[in-house]
Every structure is written in structure tokens, then in C-alpha cells.
Amino acid sequence: MSAAEILPTKRVIDKEALLKKYRAERDKRLRADGNAQYTRLEKQGYVASADPYMPMIERAPKTDHVTFAFVGGGFAGLCTGARVVEAGIKDVRIIEKGGDFGGTWYWNRYPGAMCDTASMVYMPLLEETGHMPTEKYAHAPEILEQCQRIGRKFGLYDNALFHTEVTEIVWLQDKHAWLIKTNRGDAFTAQFLGLGTGPLHIAKLPGIPGLETFKGHTFHTSRWDYAYTGGDPKGAPLSKLKDKRVAIIGTGATAVQAVPHLAGACKHLYVVQRTPSSVDVRDNRQIDPDWFKGIATPGWQTRWLENFTANQAGGQADEDWVMDGWTDLSRRIRERIGTIPMEQRTPKAMWAAWEDSDFEKMEEIRARAATVVKDEETGEKLKAWYRQLCKRPCFHDEYLQAFNDPDTTLVDTDGKGVERITGKGFVVAGKEYEVDCIIYASGFEVGTGFTSRSGFDVEGRDGLMLSKAWGEGMRSKHGMHVHGFPNLFFVQPVQGANLISNVPHNLTEGGRTVGVIIAEAQKRGAKEVEVTEEAQKAWVDLLLTGPGRMIGMNDCTPGYYNNEGLPAGPEAKYAVGYPGGATAYFKYLDAWRKDGKFDGLAFR
Ligand code: NDP
Numbered sequence: 001m002s003a004a005e006i007l008p009t010k011r012v013i014d015k016e017a018l019l020k021k022y023r024a025e026r027d028k029r030l031r032a033d034g035n036a037q038y039t040r041l042e043k044q045g046y047v048a049s050a051d052p053y054m055p056m057i058e059r060a061p062k063t064d065h066v067t068f069a070f071v072g073g074g075f076a077g078l079c080t081g082a083r084v085v086e087a088g089i090k091d092v093r094i095i096e097k098g099g100d101f102g103g104t105w106y107w108n109r110y111p112g113a114m115c116d117t118a119s120m121v122y123m124p125l126l127e128e129t130g131h132m133p134t135e136k137y138a139h140a141p142e143i144l145e146q147c148q149r150i151g152r153k154f155g156l157y158d159n160a161l162f163h164t165e166v167t168e169i170v171w172l173q174d175k176h177a178w179l180i181k182t183n184r185g186d187a188f189t190a191q192f193l194g195l196g197t198g199p200l201h202i203a204k205l206p207g208i209p210g211l212e213t214f215k216g217h218t219f220h221t222s223r224w225d226y227a228y229t230g231g232d233p234k235g236a237p238l239s240k241l242k243d244k245r246v247a248i249i250g251t252g253a254t255a256v257q258a259v260p261h262l263a264g265a266c267k268h269l270y271v272v273q274r275t276p277s278s279v280d281v282r283d284n285r286q287i288d289p290d291w292f293k294g295i296a297t298p299g300w301q302t303r304w305l306e307n308f309t310a311n312q313a314g315g316q317a318d319e320d321w322v323m324d325g326w327t328d329l330s331r332r333i334r335e336r337i338g339t340i341p342m343e344q345r346t347p348k349a350m351w352a353a354w355e356d357s358d359f360e361k362m363e364e365i366r367a368r369a370a371t372v373v374k375d376e377e378t379g380e381k382l383k384a385w386y387r388q389l390c391k392r393p394c395f396h397d398e399y400l401q402a403f404n405d406p407d408t409t410l411v412d413t414d415g416k417g418v419e420r421i422t423g424k425g426f427v428v429a430g431k432e433y434e435v436d437c438i439i440y441a442s443g444f445e446v447g448t449g450f451t452s453r454s455g456f457d458v459e460g461r462d463g464l465m466l467s468k469a470w471g472e473g474m475r476s477k478h479g480m481h482v483h484g485f486p487n488l489f490f491v492q493p494v495q496g497a498n499l500i501s502n503v504p505h506n507l508t509e510g511g512r513t514v515g516v517i518i519a520e521a522q523k524r525g526a527k528e529v530e531v532t533e534e535a536q537k538a539w540v541d542l543l544l545t546g547p548g549r550m551i552g553m554n555d556c557t558p559g560y561y562n563n564e565g566l567p568a569g570p571e572a573k574y575a576v577g578y579p580g581g582a583t584a585y586f587k588y589l590d591a592w593r594k595d596g597k598f599d600g601l602a603f604r
Contacts, residue, residue: 013356238261273412381410476531477600
């Protein structure tokens, strides 16, 4: 049943009362320490990079030279590596801290993990690899296999360095190349270098007092311990938990997917909630091979990407092929805006249209929680009191249902979080809950600086450090080229399309751009390519003419989307995308790549 069906009559929404409730719930959660409330895995005795999935293989350090190197073997590295190989470069080396390609999908093997954006647009290079996704939202093992398929298809395994972390990157002017050093003793050079370390790769733990005193078993969801729980990433039951009392701390997108697998498998499951997620309908289904054959004509994935982005991020599209929760909200907003006469479309009127659509949508989602969950009090506590895009929207058809399991208890902390971890369990509102295992579904570091998260700084031309160049906020052209850092490409969304609902779209386009630029440099016999200072400034000035960070984010409930609710520093205004939106950006970029002028870049 869809959320809209649950709320059949269009009730008049008391906006003032809702806003008051939103504010009260937000204020409860605001805390002065913001991002500093979190700590890293080392606190639990983990080595941050310890890999439960694959043993590390000894190898000799590399001291050679390659034409192209890329830091990060997730989607960014794979999409870029593939396009650079297509551009005729044979020696491509990807450096990755996991034991294989996959990035997020290498580490996150928790039960139930699947993509939240439709596979047809989320999984990269489907057309190039000839793979048909089996489900509308593919499960994690299939996505990991797709990463490996890309690696094999484009020969990216041959030169890859796995279980390797970059420690230092320095521009060598006399060699027109980057020197890359790693924790495995490598010190090799690369003429061109790409960075795709991603925003969500350092697992974080809540800094709850007593964290290290727990005597039972514990792990973070991105290091799932199947040896302890039984089962496997493909969905086999977690058979070893039958006699275990388990707590999962956190109710974000990860927990929403994992909880249905834990509920029913444990002797007792405690789901410890600080802020409820908004959980809309998933409606996953198998993809019909006959239907797929019909649509998979040349260029199909590009057309699907364009269609999703147009529907979700403010472009023009006659049809909505993906039809899901992401495009639904956008459609409602567009329809409402459509009813406002042209001459009355002021920013205030547009914002009101947005807010009204959101109120309506969130009322439906809250009604869904109350209807699906049989225990009235639990259903009430699972209602999310904020606008849908304040936090990562979630979609699931078994999460809310899990709370109907008699051995599953929601421990709601009323926005305060866990008070204390003890040797035996955890404490909420003064009550100790004894458990055998605590699973942290507490997410990943976001609000920290690029160099702190990536674990290395980059030393560009004349000793310019990236941390200094970006000290007052990110500066780039297209989010990819930074003045003072020749032959370096950042493959990521910010200062480009900044399309959050489907991050891989940013990366496939980024990868394509790198391939085209390297081919052009080779054609021109250029040793270096670098954005000019003027072009970078002009791009940043253009970005600053846009609407800025999402309006209304500041009064959202705290989370990683809004710097945990604290005022963002002056650098935050640079964390934006193309003023015309994602569809317009991709169109612009395509023309920029094709006209052969590479406006703003200097080839030397
Ligand atoms: P999140 O950061 O979204 O969630 C962390 C959870 O831990 C929140 O519920 C948070 O509560 C809770 N928490 C933090 N501190 C405490 C505390 N002291 N006591 C109790 N609870 C606490 O992490 P996730 O791993 O769930 O998701 C991270 C991101 O990864 C997602 O937003 C999404 O972008 C991506 N993801 C994507 C998926 C997909 O596409 N399929 C699936 C899973 C993740 P609070 O909300 O109050 O801060």
C-alpha cells in the first residue's frame, strides 16, 4: 500500500502547528559539540582499515611510472579508469584501501544492503558491460559484482594496488608528474592523477561515554561480522543470533535496511533510536528480461540517467521512467508550482509550494508508520518530524513491519541518544539494557575537511598545499580542476552538478570528462593541463550567483546534511552546484567537452 493510499482524504494541514512541532523536535537534538560528538573505530580497538573480508597479500613496493593513477577504487575510480582506458591509455593504476574494487560496496556488506536509487540509473556502465540489473533496487552483492565486472572489462585489475592507502602526493615540476607514496612503501609517479575518495568512507562511532568498556561483542555495520551473526551478504538467515540479545544503535539508511534481517533472527533485538528516519514505500521488484531487451537499445543508460535527473532535479521530461519516491516529491513540487501564475512565481511563492508539497508528503509517511506498526506508541515514536530532505530519505517495505515482531523493541531516546555504554549493555533514560552484542549503525564522517577524511594532503605546484588552497572553502572549475594542481582531477559532485539523489551520474560524467581531457593532452603533445586562475575564479563567481545551499537546511533537524545543525563556516557557501541545476550542468559539460576548445584549461 502506498503512503498516499494510507492518507486518502486530503486533510487541511495545520502548517503552523507542524512547524512548531518540527522546531521543538529539532531543538531537542541540537548539541554544541556538533561533529565532535563522533569518534573513529580505533576507539573500539579496530584498526580503521582492518578488512574482515579479504586477507592482505604481501607485494613488493612500486617505484615505477604510470600515465594515469587514481586514488579510490569505488564508482569514481572505476568510471574514470574505464574512460581513460577507452582513451587509449594502457597503464592505469587504481589505488584502493579495500581488498578489491567497490568502495562503499566493498565495505558495506550488512544484511539487506541494497541501492536506494533505481539500479537502472544507479549502477554505472551497465550498457558498456552488458549487464541487466536483476531488481529495480539491486542488492549489494550484485552491485559489488558490477564493480568487479567493470574492473575486468577494462583491464583495471592488472595494475591495481589493493589494501593500499595513499599517504603523500607531491607534484614534481621537473618531471611533470605526481609522486604518490603509500603505506605499503610505494613511491611511484603518474603523469595524470584522479582523486575519488568519496565523502562517506570513514566509519564513525557515537562518542558515548563508556564505549570502550563493553565486554560483549561489537562491530560497525560497514565491517559486518558474519562469523558472529551467521548468514551472509546474500541474505542467508543470521542463524547464530538465536540465543543473543542484540542492540543496533542508529536508525539511518543503513539500519533501515539491516533491522528487518535482525528482527526475528535474535533472541531479542533492541533498535535504539535518536531520530526516526522517514520511511516511504520501496516497492522493489524483479526486472523482466523481455522488458529490458525492449528498452536496452544503444544509448539506453544515458537516456535513463537524463530522464531520472530531469524528473528529480528540476529539468523537463514528458515521462518519468523510474517512478519512485525521489521523483514523486519533485513531481508534486512541480505540479504545485505549475498552479502559480507566471507573474506570481516569486522565491517566496516557490518556497511555499515546496513546503506545502513536503508537508503533504511527510504527513503521508507519518500516517504510514502509524498504520503499519501495530503498537500505537511505537508507531508514534517512529514518526519523523522534519522535512523529507532534511535527512537522507529512506524507502523500505519491511522496516516498520519489523516492529510488529514480538522480540523486537524500539528504544526511543527522545532525541537524546544513548546515555552510556556499560560492561553489560547500554543505558537510556537511566535504564540499563543488558545485551550480548552492540551493532553500531552510526554512519560515516562527513563534516570534516577533505584532507582529514582522505588521510593525505596534496602538495601542488610551488609547494601549495591543497588544505591551504581550500582553507577558506573549495575553489575549482567544474569541481574537477584546481589551479596550482596541474594534471589532477577531482571526480566528485560538488561545484559541478551536485546531484545528490544519484551520485553515480556525477561520477560517470566526471570519468568521461577526464578521458576526453587526457586524450586531448596526448593529441596536443602537452605535458601538463591546468585550469587558469581566471577561469577558476569565473566559475566560482558563477556558482555564487545560484540559490546557495538548499534553502531551509538551517532549520532542519541536525544531521550530516546540515553540519549537525550548527552554523556552517564561511567555506560552506562554496559547497554548491551549477546554478542552473543538474540537467543544465550535464548539458553544458557535454557541449564544453565536444567543442574542442576546453575553455579555461591551459595545455602546456
Ligand atoms: P547515518 O549517519 O544516516 O545514521 C546514523 C544513525 O546513528 C542516526 O540514526 C543517528 O541519529 C544515530 N546516532 C548517532 N549518534 C547516536 C547516539 N549517540 N545515540 C543513538 N543514536 C545515535 O548513517 P547510515 O550508515 O545509516 O547512512 C549513511 C549514509 O550512507 C546515508 O545517509 C546514505 O547516504 C548512505 N546509505 C545509502 C544506502 C543506499 O543507498 N542504499 C544505504 C545505507 C546508507 P541522528 O539521526 O539523531 O543523528
